[in-house]
Amino acid sequence: MRWVRRDVLLVSLDLAIAFTAYLAPLVLRFDGAIPHGYWHAFLRLVPAILVLQLVANHLFGLYGQMWRYASVREARRVMGAALCGGAATVLVGYAVWQRLPLPLSVLILGATLTLMGLGTIRFQSRLFGFRRREQIGERRRVLLVGGGDAGDMVLRDIIRNPGLGLDPVGILDDDIRKHGRRMHGVTVLGGRRAIPDLVSRFDVSQVLLTIPSATSELVREVASLCELADVVLRVLPAVRETVRGRVTARDVRDLSIEDLLGRSQVETDLEAVQAMLRGRRVLVTGAGGSIGAEIARQVASCEPSALILLDHDETHLHDAVAELQDAGLYADPMVDLTAEGDVAGVHSALVDIRDQDRILWTFMKYRPEIVFHAAAHKHVPVLETHPTEAMLTNVLGMAHVVDAAMATDVERFVLISTDKAIHPVNVMGASKRLGEQISRSLDADCISCAVRFGNVVGSRGSVIPTFVRQVDRGGPVTVTDPTMTRYFMSVQEAVQLVLQAAALSTGGEVFTLDMGEPVNILELARRIIRLSGRIPGKDIEIKIIGPRPGEKIAEEIVDLDEERLPSGHDGIVVSRPPSPNRAVLRQAIRELEALAAAGRNDELAQRMKVLARGDAVPGAVEVAR
Numbered sequence: 001m002r003w004v005r006r007d008v009l010l011v012s013l014d015l016a017i018a019f020t021a022y023l024a025p026l027v028l029r030f031d032g033a034i035p036h037g038y039w040h041a042f043l044r045l046v047p048a049i050l051v052l053q054l055v056a057n058h059l060f061g062l063y064g065q066m067w068r069y070a071s072v073r074e075a076r077r078v079m080g081a082a083l084c085g086g087a088a089t090v091l092v093g094y095a096v097w098q099r100l101p102l103p104l105s106v107l108i109l110g111a112t113l114t115l116m117g118l119g120t121i122r123f124q125s126r127l128f129g130f131r132r133r134e135q136i137g138e139r140r141r142v143l144l145v146g147g148g149d150a151g152d153m154v155l156r157d158i159i160r161n162p163g164l165g166l167d168p169v170g171i172l173d174d175d176i177r178k179h180g181r182r183m184h185g186v187t188v189l190g191g192r193r194a195i196p197d198l199v200s201r202f203d204v205s206q207v208l209l210t211i212p213s214a215t216s217e218l219v220r221e222v223a224s225l226c227e228l229a230d231v232v233l234r235v236l237p238a239v240r241e242t243v244r245g246r247v248t249a250r251d252v253r254d255l256s257i258e259d260l261l262g263r264s265q266v267e268t269d270l271e272a273v274q275a276m277l278r279g280r281r282v283l284v285t286g287a288g289g290s291i292g293a294e295i296a297r298q299v300a301s302c303e304p305s306a307l308i309l310l311d312h313d314e315t316h317l318h319d320a321v322a323e324l325q326d327a328g329l330y331a332d333p334m335v336d337l338t339a340e341g342d343v344a345g346v347h348s349a350l351v352d353i354r355d356q357d358r359i360l361w362t363f364m365k366y367r368p369e370i371v372f373h374a375a376a377h378k379h380v381p382v383l384e385t386h387p388t389e390a391m392l393t394n395v396l397g398m399a400h401v402v403d404a405a406m407a408t409d410v411e412r413f414v415l416i417s418t419d420k421a422i423h424p425v426n427v428m429g430a431s432k433r434l435g436e437q438i439s440r441s442l443d444a445d446c447i448s449c450a451v452r453f454g455n456v457v458g459s460r461g462s463v464i465p466t467f468v469r470q471v472d473r474g475g476p477v478t479v480t481d482p483t484m485t486r487y488f489m490s491v492q493e494a495v496q497l498v499l500q501a502a503a504l505s506t507g508g509e510v511f512t513l514d515m516g517e518p519v520n521i522l523e524l525a526r527r528i529i530r531l532s533g534r535i536p537g538k539d540i541e542i543k544i545i546g547p548r549p550g551e552k553i554a555e556e557i558v559d560l561d562e563e564r565l566p567s568g569h570d571g572i573v574v575s576r577p578p579s580p581n582r583a584v585l586r587q588a589i590r591e592l593e594a595l596a597a598a599g600r601n602d603e604l605a606q607r608m609k610v611l612a613r614g615d616a617v618p619g620a621v622e623v624a625r
Contacts (some may be wrong), residue, residue, distance in 0.1 A: 016055040017117035021112035031291030041101040053085035078119045086111025137166040144211040147173035152212045169202045199229040209235040266345040277302035277472045283368035286375030289315025294495040295372050308366045312352035321348050353397035363404035374416040383428040384549040387605035389594040394431035398438050413448040414502045415439040419555045427605050430612035437580040449505035451498045452512045467528045476541040477525045485518035485554045512573045
């Protein structure tokens, strides 16, 4: 038989084991003096024992396996083969002799010894293979922080894959009930505060934080302990970044500044968000930007009937659509604005929101039911010296999108705003505050809201990538003011807030994430320098350069003039600003257009700030009663 030829050595060993397993207890049973009747019965029965055991092994799949990767499932197969072989031997004996041909103790011990022998040669093969591979490459001694499910998965992966070059010397967990216990042969040595002592005692080269749900406070504490012990800290990605919550040692990555700045995640009501988006036509402006692209990714996972990505930048738009297709979220080809046919799948619209006619034409073609407006200029120092660009995009472009939404009966409209729109002191904040007022001028039939959040970690032009570039160049790292603070959040969390706000909105609200404690920018610069393996002030200089034009020392969450409302959602603050008088607001926009056309930049910047604060001229912004 083919399987016998392929595993001839293993088959030969199995036959020898079965023969010895039944002979040995027979010899021991009679102290070597086997009665003639039993000896004759054994010689007649042994061919049947060998054939039956061989067949049982084959039926239970004991041949053709890679035993160095064997698991509990393979162990069950070995047990089943031995027991079935023993049972078949007893049945054949009864059939031939009409009674037990050998003492019952011999038959039981024979089956038991066969089981032990079959298992030994197979799992010893795995053990020897493990030891051979263990000698390959230099081993790095690691401590695992976290003895939960994720720690268990990572530890098993390390043990099964010695090629990773990791040698787990201990586990740390703050649950004292686990102290002294073992997981896969590795002992829980204590809590996380023991890191410095254990790193020195066991010559540890890496600490692995195997807690995907770790808060920023926990990450910072463990990072500080590792810094004190002069050892590298690596972490698992957050639960939401893993595939079905399963992790391996390969998922462990270097510590990033996002891990230190992270905060307790907002729990999103996925059912409400999916119910709102499933089967609907959704349009995202600014879809090539960091926020817009993430909105597109998360919306696409909620199965809308159509997703229209609108941006004026060709390259960013192409990348956003291609990413969705590569991820398999949609198989439909890209369709340009002249394509005919049903609106379904992913569509790209290369359009500038400043072009009123093209924006209206796009909305009429695709008839979106839900709009996420993320297109905007956002960099404070740049817009402070280019107020015309801020007005044309953030104010006039916003008005064009709102007009198109009203003309095509959009059902929900969500504006991506900023915490800088609260008491705006710069052009960027003023332009976004005016954009909020424009969004609230939508018809009552359209549910509109604005979502404010702080700095998005890793977005283009934000402070963190700027600091990283300065560190890579060898410094100095420039900080505007030692007391300056900012709120930070990840792009994923920001977009979760956007989607949740869209589902919660009843119209006219401003949603703001309760972003926890603000981060001191000087301390942030020091953390980034330390993450690079350098010492602040010694290896990399930190230079205080003073606030840039339009910058606040600290940002706010809610304007004091805005009515605070219960959100029904932990971590989200809801306010309802005064509603604008639509006619007066449109007159103000025309005034800004005239100043921009005349090139009167200083007057334009000042007028935008005055209008945004609502004290332009009496009656410029009236409160709806």
